[in-house]
Amino acid sequence: MKIAEIFTSLQGEGLASGYPTIFIRLAGCNLSCSYCDTPASRQGGTDMDVSEVVARVLLEKPHYVCITGGEPLLQKNEVTVLSCQLMNAGKKVSIETNGTVPFDDLPDGVSVCMDVKCPSSGESSVVTLLPNLKSTDSVKFVVGTDEDLKYAEKIIHTHPIHAEIFISPIYGTDYQQIATYILEKNLPARMQLQLHKFIGLP
Numbered sequence: 001m002k003i004a005e006i007f008t009s010l011q012g013e014g015l016a017s018g019y020p021t022i023f024i025r026l027a028g029c030n031l032s033c034s035y036c037d038t039p040a041s042r043q044g045g046t047d048m049d050v051s052e053v054v055a056r057v058l059l060e061k062p063h064y065v066c067i068t069g070g071e072p073l074l075q076k077n078e079v080t081v082l083s084c085q086l087m088n089a090g091k092k093v094s095i096e097t098n099g100t101v102p103f104d105d106l107p108d109g110v111s112v113c114m115d116v117k118c119p120s121s122g123e124s125s126v127v128t129l130l131p132n133l134k135s136t137d138s139v140k141f142v143v144g145t146d147e148d149l150k151y152a153e154k155i156i157h158t159h160p161i162h163a164e165i166f167i168s169p170i171y172g173t174d175y176q177q178i179a180t181y182i183l184e185k186n187l188p189a190r191m192q193l194q195l196h197k198f199i200g201l202p
């Protein structure tokens, strides 16, 4: 596996936000989002066997593990084996993915958080993957402009989504304006902020 970093922090996003979590950040990405806060992980990385990653993770205490990147599903075969071994060891595994790689063949116990890339990212996700999300999964719209909000609203209202919906401001954008939009439109979505960035955690 190409690994960018393995670290422990509080989960800053999504369904397990606030919980101590072990992060496995895989290296390599197929997109180049305008706002990406981890551009260094889009290439390079250190070669590690799955068994080495498991051994490293099991040195840490948290129950939650978040496999992220870069785009982790570019290494889907290894991620599948890794997830199974971590779940067998009693860990709760989630995956952050950019919505360009099918995830319906991942092990059942894994909680998928699928990004839907909005216009200001300069990228796009495969929105036809949305119906494959389960109730234990989540979808995240990272927004920074009115166009992004309008896009998120359109996708939410035109695609069957069985998962929790998060609207996440690009860090440093106008949180009040985004909150006002969600309220005015009464979107069936939870606004989140990247908790770790406000605390100063990785």
Ligand SMILES: C[S@@+](CC[C@H](N)C(=O)[O-])C[C@H]1O[C@@H](n2cnc3c(N)ncnc32)[C@H](O)[C@@H]1O
Residues within 6 Å of the ligand: 029, 035, 036, 037, 038, 068, 069, 070, 071, 072, 096, 097, 098, 099, 114, 115, 140, 142, 168, 169, 170, 171, 194
């Ligand atoms: C770094 S990405 C890695 C996983 C996957 N490549 C993806 O984009 O979903 C993890 C999450 O951070 C979000 N993110 C990246 N840069 C951000 C920023 N500047 N502000 C808010 N969220 C950001 C992404 O949209 C994604 O939800």
Ligand SMILES: Nc1nc2[nH]cc(C(=O)O)c2c(=O)[nH]1
Residues within 6 Å of the ligand: 009, 010, 011, 012, 013, 023, 038, 066, 068, 069, 096, 196, 201, 202
């Ligand atoms: N604390 C913390 N929580 C996170 N949740 C998702 C992250 C990511 O980069 O995928 C992330 C991250 O980078 N740090």
Ligand code: SF4
Residues within 6 Å of the ligand: 029, 030, 031, 032, 033, 035, 036, 037, 038, 039, 042, 069, 070, 071, 098
């Ligand atoms: S898909 Fe994720 S890792 Fe890749 S550029 Fe976009 S935010 Fe960054």
Ligand SMILES: [Mg+2]
Residues within 6 Å of the ligand: 037, 038
């Ligand atoms: Mg991050």
